[in-house]
Amino acid sequence: MALLSVPANAGWKRIEVEETKIAKGAMYATPASEWNRWSRRPARRGETWTKDGFQLNRLDFFGQIADGESIYKERSKKEKPLPKFRSDMLPTDLAELFEANFSIEHNITQFDVRSLEPAQLGGVAGVRMVYEYALPNDALTRVGEARLAVSAGQLYVINYTAPELHYFDASVDEVRAIMDNVELK
Amino acid sequence: MMGRAAFGAMLLAATVLGAPAASSAQEDRENFLLPPWTGAYEPENIDERGFWREWDELETRLKHSKYVVRDPALQAYVEDVLCEAVGNDRCTAARIYILRENSFNAWMAPNGTMGVHTGLLMRMRNEAELASVLGHEFGHFEKRHTLQGFKQQRRTSDIVMWAAILAGIDLTNIYTLTIFEYGREQEREADLVGARYLAVSPYPSRAAAEVWIRLIDEDDARAEERKRRKRNRHTRWLDSHPAPLERAGYLARAAEAAADEGDYRADRYSEVMEPYLLGFYEDQLQRNDFAASKFILEQLAGEYWRPIHWVMQGELHRKRGTPRDLVTAEESYRRAINEGTQRPEAWRGLGLALMRSGDRESGAEALTTYLEKVPDAPDTAMLEMMVRGAQK
């Protein structure tokens, strides 16, 4: 349900087709079409975009995650502690770190990796992970694609999620272009 | 409350002792201990019909849920254990769904839908323990507790609502914490009905108390790691269940009273679970719950560590990944391999632990073995690159 609920006073900003400062300046990218940016941040230097609503597509950016920090903002140390990034992590460790952060943040227990391979994020060597997951009691298969890379000892992540039916494919090319061309600061 | 528990125990003692040692002792004990099964319950009044309808709808949705583990062999096994636990006449009233969820949980709805979490299957050490939990849930069903539970819950939530409105608290998450739990009395009653099923089953009744004691210890381990207060010792207001410690106590007394013999069937259980265990444990490790995960493994392995347990220990420590963890992980994987594990994950884990410790060459060697064993794994491309990188 976490992915579907929206607080009453959500604010939105239009992301234009132009060079855009993302996650408080941790990244810069130029999208090929317009998006909407949510006023709530998933992390201190993070932000969330959507085209049609979180049920249908969602793009999260996380930048400048330092050694000892989690990817998502840790909301409850006692009930839902998140695993932390370490700068000596292997690419496979980054994938596991993301899986745990994402699953705990969104209360997902059904998470399966479809593929894990080397890829670049904004020209920096890292990993690309494609995975599928489901929300409790939902018949809809949802797919995610994340890229993670470490630059100057700090972790950067871009993650895209959408229902597999229609919506994932509809925006994935544009999303991959953003992941390829993003500038990490 | 204690009165009822004691009464239940007395009743058990009386019926067991009073059973005549006739031709079919087992049959006679069943007749004494369990009320005759009258068939699956049909809803009788307005409230109940509404409830059934709602659960029928949810079950329809459950049928298509991605959370359901669709594994005919595992399904057949769990169904079989339920039948052994509550008897063949009763068990057909339940329709079991195995759900991929790492939490220690099982439940049963008034229309006969029963949910069994993979987290429960992972934590049980033998068939008798699984049977005791399934029996407890079936006890709620037989005693038709859900409806009463719902009414009680409604009263509780009305109180919470008033309090929250006056304090200006956002209510969005409150109900999900407490709704639909049975009342304390009902939990106790289901516990004791469950104990009666066990007493006439092939399993020893002692198993039920043992489950609760481990649940307490697991949460203690978690509380200590997260530096929060330990729970489960005292029953507080609004708690809908008796505290596990109290439960373990009256269940142990009931078992003593029943004084039944039985077979835990530990070997059969571990044999059936072997192919699934690592996968279920990986879901648990994903929750960033190190101390509890360690506790679960130690309880599972007990004094007889099998190769699969060493692989699990390797995963546990590798995923936390401190320098000391990596040493433990490496040793664990090596031990699993030396003792003849067939799980390719042992070589993958060994390779990754070595690489992270800085021994890239040996790491690459182990990963190469893994890739030979599983050429089409989802992470093949990534691992191949890591191997090439290490060989440069």
Next chain:
Amino acid sequence: MKFARLRAVFVAVAITLCTFGVAVESVSAQEKAGVRPGFEEAQIAGEKIVLFRPNVKVGSQSMAGLFEPRSEWTEDARRLMDAELVRAQSRLTNELQPMPALYGENAQLVAEYEALFASVASAVVEFQFFVGNRLPTRKKGDFDWTLGEGAERLSELTGARYGLFIYTEDHYGSTGRKILQFAAAGLLGVGVQSGVHKGYAGLVDLQTGHLLWLNADGQMGGDVREADGMEKRVRQLLEDFPGSLPEADDQ
């Protein structure tokens, strides 16, 4: 406590609406219907429309906003809904066909699409109809939503070009709830809604996947437990349905 967690998850689905109703009450302007630009009623003339099984839920609402299902109401409502849809047929230019029975993979596919439709419809309500939360890229207000071209498979399965989805959920407030509503409004200035009466109906072009028309309202009228009320509800759900005959024919 742990044993009840999943029960909670299940019911959370049913009650999210009630709690949400409390938390996000004084929602301002809310639109109720959308039609895809360029869609002409004439294009569905004589076409088959498959009716996905209407999802009907009726219950009462305790003081805390907890949904308590009432089966006799739900059964009445479902029966009345079926009867009313048959009657409504006379106001429609197209014949509504019931969903054929499907099994195995086909049933799974229909379930996935019903879930996708639910996701799309809730996105329309949250991010377009709810004006205060409208996405900036949708500020122009064009009604452009889709299930994707893959929906064509539904057309192949059912032999219909169009699909109609109907969903209603009604929680009738208890006395305690009504008192609370009064007290909260008077003393605290907090809006607490008594009852939930939400419904939506959507027409999908199964060959393109486009949502041609959606009617969605969180505060619908008509007591679905009674024939008169159901008539009003179905009339409201199908209000301005593209295949409606002119009102005069019906009166």
